[in-house]
Amino acid sequence: MNAKPRGRQFFNNPGPTNIPDRILRAMDRPVIDFMSEEFVAIHHACHNGVKRVLKTDQNLFMYSSTGHGAWEAALANLFSPGETVLMVETGYFSESWTEMANHLEIKVETIPADQRKGADIARIAERLAADKEHKIKAVLTVHNETATGMVLPLSEVRRAIDEAKHPALLLSDTISSLASMEYKMDAWGIDLTVGGSQKGLMLPTGMSLTGVSNKALEVSRKSKTPRHYWSWEMMTGRAPQKFVGTAPVHMFFGLQESLKMLEEEGLDAVFARHARLAEATRAAVRVWGSDGKGPQLFCQNEDRLSNSVTAVVMPEGVSSDPMRKAAIDRFNLSLGGGLGKMMGKMFRIGHMGDLNEPMLLGCLATTELAMKASGVPFVPGGVDAAIKSLSA
Numbered sequence: 001m002n003a004k005p006r007g008r009q010f011f012n013n014p015g016p017t018n019i020p021d022r023i024l025r026a027m028d029r030p031v032i033d034f035m036s037e038e039f040v041a042i043h044h045a046c047h048n049g050v051k052r053v054l055k056t057d058q059n060l061f062m063y064s065s066t067g068h069g070a071w072e073a074a075l076a077n078l079f080s081p082g083e084t085v086l087m088v089e090t091g092y093f094s095e096s097w098t099e100m101a102n103h104l105e106i107k108v109e110t111i112p113a114d115q116r117k118g119a120d121i122a123r124i125a126e127r128l129a130a131d132k133e134h135k136i137k138a139v140l141t142v143h144n145e146t147a148t149g150m151v152l153p154l155s156e157v158r159r160a161i162d163e164a165k166h167p168a169l170l171l172s173d174t175i176s177s178l179a180s181m182e183y184k185m186d187a188w189g190i191d192l193t194v195g196g197s198q199k200g201l202m203l204p205t206g207m208s209l210t211g212v213s214n215k216a217l218e219v220s221r222k223s224k225t226p227r228h229y230w231s232w233e234m235m236t237g238r239a240p241q242k243f244v245g246t247a248p249v250h251m252f253f254g255l256q257e258s259l260k261m262l263e264e265e266g267l268d269a270v271f272a273r274h275a276r277l278a279e280a281t282r283a284a285v286r287v288w289g290s291d292g293k294g295p296q297l298f299c300q301n302e303d304r305l306s307n308s309v310t311a312v313v314m315p316e317g318v319s320s321d322p323m324r325k326a327a328i329d330r331f332n333l334s335l336g337g338g339l340g341k342m343m344g345k346m347f348r349i350g351h352m353g354d355l356n357e358p359m360l361l362g363c364l365a366t367t368e369l370a371m372k373a374s375g376v377p378f379v380p381g382g383v384d385a386a387i388k389s390l391s392a
């Protein structure tokens, strides 16, 4: 039992995700000078490629950091201590971003939501309409809440802001939707997009980014929050690489390959693949819980189901820990767990990034195996339902 399991680990966490061999190989090369013409050209190509993925013609800043760094860069550049922002509750990640804003002494008002059904956009419109003095500087959103497997319709949020004739910026965290699900920064009127390297971009963890609208860049000039590493002004002064410090050249070698892969497949085909794999996953879960006693989809809003992650809530009184432990220790399948108050109460299947049908079916079959091995009640036949969905 203690022997190291053979074969590949099936990695179905909702981030980080599988790093394709092509990207690993692209990164497996000697270092180059980050001031060299060669690197400047790679940086330039990556910069333009990421803007194509974000669907923006505006500004982009990339950081050597996790997504938390890009969150902090967004807050520090845009707001001053004491200013107010409106956070749309989605789950663990809207709560974590709120906590960070509080630490930076930014006041956060929350639009509360039933996390299984999603926020009511009308409440955002109402709150903004009531803010006659325009104290609210921005609406902060998590496009795809990785903790709940639910999407927020950003174009509707933009419409709510416009209909209230409110000047608030619209910020969006796309960490778990970027390059997995449709995202249109400029067309949806997003002023700031937060992204990370380790999900749809299929890279190691460690690089993050912010797409910044011209309006947001203008606003950033007035922020009184002290900043240095995250400062867009500092970064702009370090053009062409725009890095405060040594640029992580290997991350860019990987990013160049990732962008090549996304563009070879075509972004629309990438989104369609994720939609197909997500629907098959949901088909399996619906069977597992079809008697009302097994695991269920956490998201109860059919219009807001995520195509990059499926959150599965356990039956009342059954912990997800033993089945996740069986999955990883006995069968070498890594699944996500519940976060925050959902710890032990759910498991999450990541189906984003470098994934195909056999990988997903392997994951779903092994999830059934782990549920059986750990005594979780479920209706068998989920894998059959997934196969039916994939072959339709």
Ligand code: PLP
Binding pocket: 014, 015, 066, 067, 068, 069, 093, 142, 144, 145, 146, 147, 173, 174, 175, 176, 196, 205
């Ligand atoms: N936002 C979302 C939606 C996420 O899924 C995550 C991580 O999973 C984060 C923010 C934080 O990113 P990181 O862990 O790279 O700091």
